[in-house]
Amino acid sequence: MKPSRQKLIQSDGAVSVLVVVLGFLVGTVLVALVGKNPLNMYKALFQALSGYNIDNGRMNVRYIAETLNYSVPFILCGLSMGFAKRVGLFNIGGEGQYIMGMTMAQAIALLGPRIPVLHWMLAMLGAIVIGSLWGGVVGLLKAKYEVSEVVSTIMLNYVALYLSRIICLQLPGATTYKTANFPETALIGNAFFQKITNNSLLNNGIFMMAGSVLVYWFIMEKTSLGYGMRATGFNKDAARASGIPVIKSISISMAISGAFAGLAGGIVALGSFKYGRVLSGMDNYGFDGIAVALVGNCTALGTTLAGLLFGLLKNAQALMQSKQIPKEITFIIQGLIVIFIALRSALKLYQEYLDKKQLQKEVGVK
Amino acid sequence: MVSEYAIEMMNITKTFPGVVANDKVTLQVRHQEIHALLGENGAGKSTLMSILFGSYSADSGLILLDGRPVEIKNPNVATALGIGMVHQHFKLVQNYTVTENIVLGMEPTKGRLLDMKSAREHVARLSSQYALKVDPDSLVEDITVGQQQRVEILKTLYRNANIIIFDEPTAVLTPQEIDELMDILKKLRSEGKTIVLITHKLKEIKEVADRCTVLRRGRCIGTVEVKDVSEQDLAEMMVGRAVKFEIEKPEQQPGRVMLSLKNLQVADQNGTMRVKDVSLDVHEGEIVGIAGVDGNGQSELLGAITGLLPIAGGSVLLDGKPIENLSIRQRIEEGLGYIPEDRKKYGVVGEFTIAENTALKNYYRDAYRKRMGILDYEAMNQEAENLIKQFDIRSAEGAKTTAGSLSGGNQQKVVVAREISLSPKVLVVAQPTRGLDVGAIEYIRKRIIAEREKGRAILLVSFELDEIMNLCDRIATISKGRIVAVNKQNEVTEYDIGLMMAGSKKEAL
Secondary structure (H helix, E strand, O other), rough: HHHHHHHHHHOOHHHHHHHHHHHHHHHHHHHHHHOOOHHHHHHHHHHHHEEEOOOOEEEEEEEEEHHHHHHHHHHHHHHHHHHHHHHOOOOOOHHHHHHHHHHHHHHHHHOOOOOHHHHHHHHHHHHHHHHHHHHHHHHHHHHHHHOOHHHHHHHHHHHHHHHHHHHHHHOOOOOEEEEEEOOOHHHOHHHHHHHHHHOOEEEHHHHHHHHHHHHHHHHHHHHHHHHHHHHHHHHHHHHHHHHOHHHHHHHHHHHHHHHHHHHHHHHHHHHHHOOOEEOOOOOHHHHHHHHHHHHHOOHHHHHHHHEEEHHHHHHHHHHHHHHHOOOOHHHHHHHHHHHHOOOOHHHHHHHHHHHHHHHHHHHHOO | OOOOEEEEEEEEEEEOOEEEEEEEEEEEEEEEOOEEEOOOOOOOOHHHHHHHHHOOOOOOEEEOOOOOEEOOOHHHHHHOOOOOEEOOOOOOOOOHHHHHHHHOOOEEEOOOOOOHHHHHHHHHHHHOOOOOOOOOOEEEHHHHHHHHHHHHHHHHHOOOOOOOEEEEEOOOHHHHHHHHHHHHHHHHHHHEEEEEEEEHHHHHHHHHHOOEEEEEEEEEEEEEEEHHHHHHHHHHHHHOOOOOOOOOOOOOOOOOOOEEEEEEEEEEOOOOOOEEEEEEEEEEEEEEEEEOOOOOOHHHHHHHHHHHOOOEEEEEEOOOOOOOOOOHHHHHOEEEEEEOOOOOHHHHOOEEHHHHHHOOOOOHHHHOOOOHHHHHHHHHHHHHHHHHOOOOOOOOOHOOEEEEHOHHHOEEEEHHHHHHHHOOOOEEEEEEOOOOOHHHHHHHHHHHHHHHOOOOOEEEEOHHHHHHHHHOOOOEEEEEEEEEEEHHHHHHHHHHHHHOOOOOOOOOO
């Protein structure tokens, strides 16, 4: 029994599942403590997951589609964080890269050539390129001049936010909070999805997300580029001594990392909105991506699952409110999950304690 | 004293899941003797001592101190019973002073206030009584490793230890510091302390120990009077078969110059010149050793050759071609192999499998590449399985075992396998047998000699004179960043080199 428990705690995937369960358990207790029925919370979550409303027995596929749509930026920003983390970097700048991607997509949507398909493709490409530049600069500074990526990415988040405001205020029809409507050719909506999901916002972005997950997995696990990056992330000194171009690895990884977040910005801009937004604050997808990657252990599959969970929680918020459950509980559960992830080392300590107890028992028996 | 023995550990058995670490081991240590506990890595020495120190409890068996049965539940009980332990990895607070470290946890107080003055006096008194020279007011981070070890010894003495366990105490020391430690051990014995010395270095046992208990694979092989046995006898008891110390090295004519250092200058990160005007040639089929005390410019010299450090002047030629401005990867492709001193830091990626580690330097080449930069993991695993067989790497899951889970000797074999499999023209080797057990040392040395026979040019840096004398054709002695002299191995004695290492002899012999 003991070795199996040990294996469980050593398996990162199992710990992530455990952590999520713990987060929900504590969340349940909190809901009960404020005098609400926790069952309603789970009803809301179930409805967001399956589209089925237990209370009135009605099915609406739209909820499933919205959960998927919400999870797209979470997953992409999780990939952004995860990619850098695997190379040993802490990219807090997902938010800035996301904002720059969003801004670029909006600009191209409003100013670009209105040719079907090409238009939105150009906008997405722009979002990816600007995101990778915004991240790549950080990688370059880190690799060449040892500038801490944590500090530079945090600062660039604010640069991105205000730069975005300056740019978007110059766009056609800009007021203090929005621009003119996007032309049809720039939108990434999917008529088929809208038809089968009761006009949900689910759009072609989900294909781009799925492609990104594959790209992430492919680069990391299959290519020699990813091999060099993983070696750099695990042991920079050994990688360098073995001739792996560490500086290149770091710069490229930050650029790729930024590309994921930039794409997330582009998808949200042209998939979920009909007009360009002049941001007054951050959307926080970039920051939530940090949690998503940590819960998902920075693997392609894990990050996807964690992103879906975060999308589910976000979509369940409105449903919870309609069932008198404060929607803030979803933030609390997210926060708890992150805290429990951070407590992983405590779990290991607990395991050691159990081992010791077991040992003493064995000795006592003999 | 009631009993003849200070410590008696009778029939100690200790199992871990899947392993019997100690199988009915009996250890009897007399009062005031230095008792060596000898065995290869994994023989159960450390487990036995951890039981004595209370870090583990035995499954069965009995511990007696001076004839009195005791139950040592945890290290605090051990301390109260007068047992102290000097760990291999020191447990010191870097930014505390020597005195603060020693009294930590048992600070003398006056009323409710710390009484550091009397603490300092106490430490100074102990330090002079046992000839443990160390400045009580220095910060631990400012003193040498040898001095830090003395602080650890003082910690046990401050806690009134009568029995002191030393866990591989010389693993981290320079030859000079080892000599000093040997004197300290003798002094402790003459002051009435009982000492258990865990080691796998036979020379040290012959030098200081009175008796020696040998463990092999968790079993007690026997206890001998050290003066009655030779190093060879001890080695055979430890390994279970005859061991060759002197490796046979066929006579061989060196070929043309493969590695040439010309007036090399290297500065460290603070800009201090650490390698000064070093010129040295290494020929095909020749092993040239760099002898010297740690910290005399060896690591900077290695860094300059391998490309880890920039050079400040001079030139490095590999097969006649200057390489000092090439990247690390370009140097590797030119035929430079490197077995680094710190294998955990520079040699292997612990989280990677053996296969990923053996491919670390050539993963991007065609042999492991399919289209579009896709890695051929299958080819990688296959090659690794070959190397595992060829180099006798012991692993749980073959090529897919993570390198971090291997023992030190097997990790080193992974590094050696990788470097040799790349067929380098020049092989730079640093401290290749550091921290390894006798069997692994023998194996690695044989492999290096075999490379020499293949006509590789080998540059060996080692702090162990034995190793240098054993392996090298020519020996360059380095002191304060300068090559003091280059001698043929058969024209120089260890004694001469020792003198040159200390910098006392300036001209070539």
